[in-house]
Amino acid sequence: MSKIIDLQVEKSRTLLTGLRAHLDELTDKGISAALLNGMEADLKALQKANEECDRMREELSMKVKAMARVMQAVKDSFAEKKRIIKGYYAQEEWGKYGVMDKR
Numbered sequence: 662m663s664k665i666i667d668l669q670v671e672k673s674r675t676l677l678t679g680l681r682a683h684l685d686e687l688t689d690k691g692i693s694a695a696l697l698n699g700m701e702a703d704l705k706a707l708q709k710a711n712e713e714c715d716r717m718r719e720e721l722s723m724k725v726k727a728m729a730r731v732m733q734a735v736k737d738s739f740a741e742k743k744r745i746i747k748g749y750y751a752q753e754e755w756g757k758y759g760v761m762d763k764r
Contacts, residue, residue, distance in 0.1 A: 666711045673704050 680687060680697055746758045755762055 663711065663715075666707065670704060670708060673700070677701055677704075 677697055677700060680692060681694075684692070684694060684697070743760050746755055746760045750758065752762055
C-alpha cells in the first residue's frame with residue numbers, strides 16, 4: 662500500500678473509532694451511524710482499489726523490465742550490424758545499407 666493511502670486509512674480508522682464512541686453526542690451535529698457506515702465503506706473501497714493498483718504496478722514493472730531487455734537486445738544488434746557496415750564500406754556507401762552518418 663502506498664504510504665499516503667496507508668496514512669489516510671490509519672487516520673480515518675482512528676477518526677471512525679472516536680466518532681463511533683461518541684455518536685450520541687454527535688447526532689445533533691449531523692453525524693449519524695449511517696454516515697459513518699458510508700465512510701467505512703468508502704475506506705474499504707479505497708483499500709481494495711489501492712491493492713488493485715499495487716498488483717497492476719507490479720505487473721507493469723515486470724513488463725517494463727522485459728521490454729528493457731528486448732530493447733537492449735535490439736540496440737546491441739543494431740550497433741553490431743552498423744559496425745560491420747562502417748568497417749567494410751566507404752562512408753559514401755553507408756546510406757544504401759541504411760546507416761546514416763550524423764557527423
